Amino acid sequence: MGGFSTNNFKGFVLALLSSGFIGASFIIKKKGLRRAAAVSGVRAGVGGYAYLLEPLWWLGMITMIVGEVANFVAYAFAPAVLVTPLGALSIIVSAVLAQFILKERLHKLGILGCVMCISGSVIIVIHAPQERAISSVQEIWNMATQTAFLLYVGSVVVVVFILIFHFAPQCGSTNVLVFTGICSLMGSLSVMSVKALGTSLKLTFEGKNQLIFPETWFFMVVVAICVITQMNYLNKALDTFNTAVVSPIYYVMFTSLTILASVIMFKDWDGQSGGSIISEICGFIVVLSGTILLNVTKDYEGSSFRGAW
Amino acid sequence: MGGFSTNNFKGFVLALLSSGFIGASFIIKKKGLRRAAAVSGVRAGVGGYAYLLEPLWWLGMITMIVGEVANFVAYAFAPAVLVTPLGALSIIVSAVLAQFILKERLHKLGILGCVMCISGSVIIVIHAPQERAISSVQEIWNMATQTAFLLYVGSVVVVVFILIFHFAPQCGSTNVLVFTGICSLMGSLSVMSVKALGTSLKLTFEGKNQLIFPETWFFMVVVAICVITQMNYLNKALDTFNTAVVSPIYYVMFTSLTILASVIMFKDWDGQSGGSIISEICGFIVVLSGTILLNVTKDYEGSSFRGAW
Structure with missing residues (x-):
């Protein structure tokens, strides 16, 4: 175990805040993009820039910038091996918000996905190396x-x-x-x-x-x-x-x-025990599985199950 | 981290063998019970004992006993906190065998469940306390x-x-x-x-x-x-x-x-660091989630998704 220093803790809290903001920004921007596409008929993916006139998209952008600044500061305190995987928590935030704002239904297996993302994150946090x-x-x-x-x-x-x-x-x-x-x-x-x-x-x-x-x-x-x-x-x-x-x-x-x-x-893994590195990788796999589960089940509506993978 | 002694390693290998045998036994016994019920018309759950005349059931019983003996010996070497959660691996064995012998189809999300069971088990094994x-x-x-x-x-x-x-x-x-x-x-x-x-x-x-x-x-x-x-x-x-x-x-x-x-x-957790105990609990939650996922998706056939939970 790398131990959990004050700097790692600051980085951890900032990463959590960042995930909250970024998770929210995904939803707000998506709502903005939808509205912009409805107004102009041209989508950003095919070269449209109508979303630049949509206030909701800008609100999402600001939320994202606040999140990214928190993320930025987090990287100054804790190693990337700790801060980056915690980004998955933004997916939980956006899954929960999507239920309320975009009216997407969260499947029960999606809740299991959230539990896994959290468990995996805890494992990653515990085994994060010290910042040099x-x-x-x-x-x-x-x-x-x-x-x-x-x-x-x-x-x-x-x-x-x-x-x-x-x-x-x-x-x-x-x-x-x-x-x-x-x-x-x-x-x-x-x-x-x-x-x-x-x-x-x-x-x-x-x-x-x-x-x-x-x-x-x-x-x-x-x-x-x-x-x-x-x-x-x-x-x-x-x-x-x-x-x-x-x-x-x-x-x-x-x-x-x-x-x-x-x-x-940064040679994050130098001086880490084999057990810590393996635990970290397992934690990452767990968060990843949770993410997949959350996303695969997000659009399930009963009958569409088999083809959704 | 509790470190990984020779005794813990012996216990770990025995627990793996045990899971293999027990996983196989589930399938063999289930096949035996089915056959016995087909012959006599009375099921064990309602008081029938026809399965005692069924050789397949006895073969399953013997496989299970071999598995249980391996498990028994594992407990003599390693702490229960290590050996017991590894029992989940028998579920993977039985899920894989069920595909071939009972012709039950393993869903893709079930494979994700297997990955999680393995990741969680690795985390548990790494953080298992030393046997006193x-x-x-x-x-x-x-x-x-x-x-x-x-x-x-x-x-x-x-x-x-x-x-x-x-x-x-x-x-x-x-x-x-x-x-x-x-x-x-x-x-x-x-x-x-x-x-x-x-x-x-x-x-x-x-x-x-x-x-x-x-x-x-x-x-x-x-x-x-x-x-x-x-x-x-x-x-x-x-x-x-x-x-x-x-x-x-x-x-x-x-x-x-x-x-x-x-x-x-046995006061397994005395002298363990907080991080190790939390990691172990997270590992347990991960294995548990994997087990739920594996079992929930086992009987999915597309349309039955919504009601299967």
Whole structure:
């Protein structure tokens, strides 16, 4: 067990708050997108931007930004291996809210899915590694420029380019893996750069000014590029496909890639016992199963069961 | 983390073997009971004993006894908190065999249930407490006669009597909780006495003869009474109700009561960190959810989804 420090606890609470806001934002934005499509007749997935005139969509966007800021600050306190998987809790929030606001019925097996997401999250939280003490942005820079991590970034960028310029025009609107793949790949870089920037800002607020170093500004540019790309394609994915299909795929790919990136860059698992790492992976599998269950059963209405998988 | 000693490992392997045999036995016995009912027209649940003439039922019984012996020996090596929850794996074995032998179709969500049972079991195994070193049957006797445990035994006996003589004649064949309740309550006492007897026999084989103490013989009588009662009512439950209904209820009640009994008698959780105990409970919840999922979806055939819960 990694133990549970004050910093991990702060990160944990922020991650919970973040999930609440982000879960709510999904519902509000979805309602906004629906309304916009009803008014203009053109959907965001096929290139429409009518949703930009819809106040509800902006409210959802603001809720999401608040959630993302909480998430951002969470990454400054606790390791990505802890914060990222907790994102699944936003799915529970949105499932519960969907029942009341979008009038989607939550199936009894969906409740079982919620129980699993919570149990899995508890296991992940208990076994999260300690955040290592970082004293300057240069230290993060050195982590980001180690060969292994550069290789990771290189492969991600190449795959994203192939997806955007070759696959997206061809089968972006028929194959759910294209848009969600771009989101998830960029997402793993977003999280790493967000963590770098967040830690630098935290150090700055603590009195050790990091804004004098070009590395801090570089991370800021990377965050902007990654987050905008990620959000743009998440919008496209959400509007083109059913949330029930997008959410679990996005969760699995985004979380797996982020954990991979974090383990490469921050060496989260060094000094963790084998048992803790296995428990963490099992916790992740449990949350994942819960997510699948929640989403698979979300649209069940009795007769449609067999074909819904 | 409790660490994973050689004894825990032996107990773990034996528990796995035991689950294999017991899982197979469920299927073989069920086939035997079906055949016996077809021949005589009277079912065990309403007092028929025709299954005693059916060779398949006896084959199932032998498989079960081999499984139970493996289980019995497992308890001599590892704590009940480790061995008992692993019993859920027998449900996976029987679900897989049911597909081939009873031609029951395993639903895709059922596979998710299997994944969860395995993940949960891994978490339980990793966090299982160390078995404490016991050097004589008197030591176990002292544990069994502490006030807290005597109170537990007393309450169990009273409740079982009420269930057998008041509720069983009234609503035994309509309410699934009566027969499975009797099984589970007696089961928790079976496990404790089996563990006492197993440990005594293990000590005897190691050269410290415990058969000269009356306590060993007392435990032997208790084992016989508890196991016969438990088996008798498990037969009745299995024959009266659908396996899909009996299995998860039996698993939850039996495992919870056994963990409770073991924590009271053997103080398994003393010296365990809070994190380990919580992880273990989460692991148990995960296995339980997997069991429910596996059983709920076992009989789904598309259209029957809504009413099957």
